[in-house]
Amino acid sequence: MSSISHTDFLTTVRERQAVKHFDPQHNLSHEEIKELLEIANTAPSAWNLQHWTYLAITDKAAKEKLLPIAYGQRQIVEASAVIAVMGNLLAHHHAEAIYEQAVQAGFMPEEVKTNLVRQIMNSYTNAPELAQEEAIRSASMAAMQLMLAAKARGLDSCPMGGYNASLFMEAFGVPRHLVPVMLVAIGRKSVPAHPSTRLPVEETGFWNHF
Ligand SMILES: Cc1cc2nc3c(=O)[nH]c(=O)nc-3n(C[C@H](O)[C@H](O)[C@H](O)COP(=O)(O)O)c2cc1C
Numbered sequence: 001m002s003s004i005s006h007t008d009f010l011t012t013v014r015e016r017q018a019v020k021h022f023d024p025q026h027n028l029s030h031e032e033i034k035e036l037l038e039i040a041n042t043a044p045s046a047w048n049l050q051h052w053t054y055l056a057i058t059d060k061a062a063k064e065k066l067l068p069i070a071y072g073q074r075q076i077v078e079a080s081a082v083i084a085v086m087g088n089l090l091a092h093h094h095a096e097a098i099y100e101q102a103v104q105a106g107f108m109p110e111e112v113k114t115n116l117v118r119q120i121m122n123s124y125t126n127a128p129e130l131a132q133e134e135a136i137r138s139a140s141m142a143a144m145q146l147m148l149a150a151k152a153r154g155l156d157s158c159p160m161g162g163y164n165a166s167l168f169m170e171a172f173g174v175p176r177h178l179v180p181v182m183l184v185a186i187g188r189k190s191v192p193a194h195p196s197t198r199l200p201v202e203e204t205g206f207w208n209h210f
Pocket of ligand 1: 073160161
């Protein structure tokens with residue numbers, strides 16, 4: 001991985017593109033991938049429940065298994081790693097441990113922890129749809145940070161929703177409490193990405209009311 005690190009955040013954001021062709025000779029070490037995941041982990045999440053779970057697919061055989069599941073998209077086998085980002089439907093089970101960390105670190109009094117954990121458990125019990133919504137929402141934030149972390153480390157990425165989630169779960173033994181959110185292919189680009197455009201903010205942004 002390049003040691004060059006962009007200090008200019010806006011440059012990193014502007015230079016990120018969905019790359020379709022990666023150098024298959026380029027490898028990422030376990031440590032390099034772990035660092036990217038640690039940066040992704042700093043994403044915000046509802047109640048700080050950190051709903052994300054990652055499966056790093058780096059072995060040639062595992063990539064070959066994923067290739068047909070992702071409809072033959074070559075990024076799967078050419079990228080150095082494919083990170084399957086999943087959302088945890090049982091993230092509230094971590095509430096106690098997460099808030100205990102905060103208490104131990106001196107960030108929160110015990111009674112605030114007790115109230116928050118109770119609030120989380122009530123919310124998850126009373127609104128079952130919340131589990132899926134929060135899992136996808138928060139894991140998507142981590143996926144975005146993963147792509148920006150890769151860019152900041154001189155790498156490129158491609159977010160991928162084009163895969164059969166059911167087949168993926170079956171083929172990789174994904175536990176039922178995890179919901180696939182997207183695949184993120186990461187590596188060194190071999191062909192520049194297609195330029196893309198955006199709708200103007202005049203069409204997508206509104207002020208105070210519609
Ligand atoms: C949720 C999601 C799913 C996507 N799925 C795929 C995919 O399966 N294959 C692919 O090549 N690109 C995929 N893309 C990349 C988009 O095509 C790309 O982000 C978009 O065209 C804008 O280009 P840019 O990211 O280079 O600016 C996906 C992007 C997102 C956010």
